Amino acid sequence: MNRRDFLLALPAIHFAWKMKPKPLKLSFSTLGCPEWTWEDILRNAKNLGYQGIEIRGLGKEIDLTKCSEFSPSNIATTLQKTKDSNLKIINLGSSANLHFHEGNKRQEQLDHAKKYIDLAEKLACPYIRVFPNNLPKEYSKEATLEKIASALLELSQYAKGSKVKILLETHGDVVQADDLLVIMKSVNRKNVGLIWDFFNMFIITRQSPIAMYQALKDHIAHVHLKDGIVKADGSFQYTFLGQGNSPITEVIKILKENHYKGYYSFEWEKRWHPELPAPELAFPEFVKYMQQ
Template identity: 50%
Template sequence: MPSLTRRSALKTTAAGLATALLRPIVGFDTMKPQLSFSTLGCPKWDMDTILKTAVKSGYQGVEFRGLQGELDLTKCPEFSTAARAKETRDRFASQGIRICNLGSSAQLHHADAQKRAQNLDGARRFIDLAQQLNCPFVRVFPDQLPPDQPREKTLQRISEGLLELGKYAKDKSVTVLLESHGELTRSDLLVQIFQSAKHPNVGLIWDIVNMWVDAKEAPKMVYEKLHTHIRHVHVKDVRIVGDTHRYVLLGKGEAPLREAIDALKAGGYGGYYSFEWEKLWHPEIEDPEVAIPSYPPAMKAYF
């Protein structure tokens, strides 16, 4: 009996030690950011290059905003059927990379019934694809405040469209995210939209630079107003040149990224910090072979 008791005690001790070793160390893993990059930054790369770069550079996720020039992902062979989508999902997952967001081009501000239907249908196709990929998020745009229609009416249309898509996404385990983008980067307008579109499957992509450059709002204040809605974050850096801004590698510009990231950390944000290098729209900026691998080491300075 004593030997059996001793053996049991040893097993219990070993099991407890194993469990303890599996737990994250407080203050360590909790401070390690989840990093992803948008394929907006590598518009010519094929799937092999995207995945290999993500693994080699130390990313945890990839955000798809087009593939080799095609912005409608549902038209790409790698995503064209449920079977192909599963192959792509499994391929990324086997390398420890999650497809964390799909960037649709859907705009919710349109008053024209046909344009509105086309944009909502496009968003729904992306939601269906996200479900097949086990991808948690689909991005949509607000996107404009047309001068020929009352602003309040436009905000109402955006809220109604966002709510409609959130309800559609609920049964598919997908959340629809409105990005602070275009003519809607002011926090007060975004708060108004989300107040009318309350739904567990609706959230915000906080594009830090968009709101700082366009709305001239301090990140700490933005976070205080919108933190309950933030599910995903777009990160980039800029240098102000006269009345315009120029995209530069992370840490080489003057965007108040530390203020934003400190606010996110203090608030317990655990989502992705996604590098949105706008190479597709600005071909003159650094090539992805330079920019994308440089992001993870540059982000270490903020953690």
């Protein structure tokens, strides 16, 4: 191609470059690899083509504040190893449940979440996860939703001045889009949002992904992806993505078409379901499916 033809072709080249789809940002939860060390996690994430890591326990320890990798003496080394692997810690999965109405149990959950906010700030991690989680029968649903919202407000205030955002996962009894929307509208803080786990919602509500998304889209900051065979009686069996009967393809299509910029995070619940295939099989399958 001569210089003149090249210059004439530049607009088309530029347009094609702009239109080329960007690769999706992929992460996985350490829930799926409970037997891996931190070095194993970093090596496999890098080699398999992931960009992010969502930490939900390490080894036998589920509470990250008790893991030696994140102790004051080791945290700088952990961060440097992560950076050297061109990976980012994107979310810390706490066990905090916000449905408690009063007493020591409620305070314990809030204190646990606050420790995760502190750790996330030290790790330059943008998110921590909390659960809604139950709807106790001795209280009205409205009263419990208010308690969850007030807990989020307290955590929001605690995180003020940091770059950490508190994300409520669509989980447990609180998976109806209308209930989640009540909580989010009641809180209405920039540093509070949602983790959209469509599968947690779908197995109970059978609501279409587009209906879920339209209701919650203004609050979705992070996404969990998993698939399974959902049975008529409400039970289910986890599968690799694309091998179940949930509308996983539709979920990804909706997110892409609406220019979702966050991570697509694979939540393989190997820690809770030891019978599931090993992460050495599941994690590459997720990347393959997402690339397709």
